[in-house]
Amino acid sequence: MKNSKDDHPVGDELKNDYAHQEPDKVVEPEEALKEIAIEDLPNSIKKALEKTGWDSLTPVQSKSLPYQLDRIDLMVQARTGSGKTGAFVLPLLEKLDPSLNRTQALILVPTRELARQVEREAEIIFEGSGLRVLSVYGGVGYGRQKEQLEKGAHMVVGTPGRILDHLMRRTFSLNDLKTLIFDEADRMLSIGFYPDMQQVKSYLPRRPISAYMFSATFPEHVLRLSKEFMYKPQLLSLSSKHVHVAEIEHAYYEVPAMGRERQLMRVLEMENPTSAIIFCNTKANVNFVTAVLNNFGFNAGDLTSDLSQNKRESILGDLRSGKIKFLVATDIAARGIDVPDLSHVILYEPPEEKESYIHRAGRTGRAGSSGIAISLVDVIQKLELQRIATTYSINFDCRTLPDDKEILKTINERLTTILEAKYRSTTILEKERINRYKELVRQLAQDDEQCTLVGMLMDELYQNSLHARPPQPPSEGQDTSGNRPRPAKRPPQSGNRPGGPGKGGRPQGRNSGGNRRY
Structure with a gap:
């Protein structure tokens, strides 16, 4: 098993244009800790790396491990394939006690596939340590999961709904929890999962624990909601270096010249945006796409140059309030419009002028949050996208269009989550x-x-x-968990840097002396 670095699939036609690009830009917390090398790691982690055959740490691992070993709450922005699973599993070798047959680490993930994947990687890393890991997820019976939980799993990884089911059934307890981790945090705090996350929060310990979020993107609403689960979280970003639109992820799907609107529906169902602006080049396409979206079941509004100013403001107000989820627009919407929580910009077709791409893409990733700009292109239009990439030094990821089986699988998982949540209530x-x-x-x-x-x-x-509003944090002073008010957090204690004493001998980090309300 080798520890691979980020791979950015951009398509053969685009790869050569990025050979000159600089490496990932790193944005570190104000009080940044020095990244750690293998020789400075605790012995337990060194031994795990030797057994797994990892001969080096990826950037996300070397930069995030010091914060985790020092028990500092952290949000980590890193792409899939960057080694982030190892980044949050490796420190658990130091944090978990194999002699205590209780759940000490909880990893929350959005899908059963990811739960199984994290479980497999953790089993490899934990081999010989005495630590046990278990994945739990919906869509299957409770029997085996209940049996394994009762035996005692030191680390549990699962989907929020099934985790909540077991907590409500008293199958297992979080009283001994030390570490809480959100993988793909942008999805964990999305519309479908947020109500369950609020309930899970009420089962978390009343004492301090460490909390970490890992995600490829951190939309504005996730940055707001993170404070409900973390204490003064720091942000570590290993995002690609882009010109003009620094924190935006850029991607494209190659679609047939005919039937583009059907492919748009597939992309929306797979991406599941919090909200999005969909750009078209003509008013005719705006009207057509808006009609298709609404007929398909998505709530969409249109914005073109022939609308009055009052009508434009009304539509933008509907988008900001969540009354509509998608705004279909010409380039008139690309300048001077600021919509919070806009997670995606989708280009139904490439712009006629290269600079328009920057204005379109810049509608997402506002106020320091991240976002995604997705282009739909046919074979000929991909050449225009290549020119945009070259002009602005943008790295485009090539994504594969989902087939019917993938779409159905995604819908079934969402439906199962919704049904289980309704039944619990x-x-x-x-x-x-x-x-x-x-x-x-x-x-x-x-x-x-x-x-x-x-x-x-x-x-x-x-x-x-499909019409649900994005989750909102509770208002000031509101306690949605049903718990008593949070005790005041005590002043932080000094802590050692990574590489100090082994398990049981490490002084508590500077995030360890406080209290957290859940």
């Missing part, structure tokens, strides 16, 4: 009523035509979820 009487329909559901499921009736209900539930 039901009363005892409502559960009794629901049980009356089990036999009917079994009968309908056995007949292909009758099964369509269940599918109709599922579709209605899924379409309603």
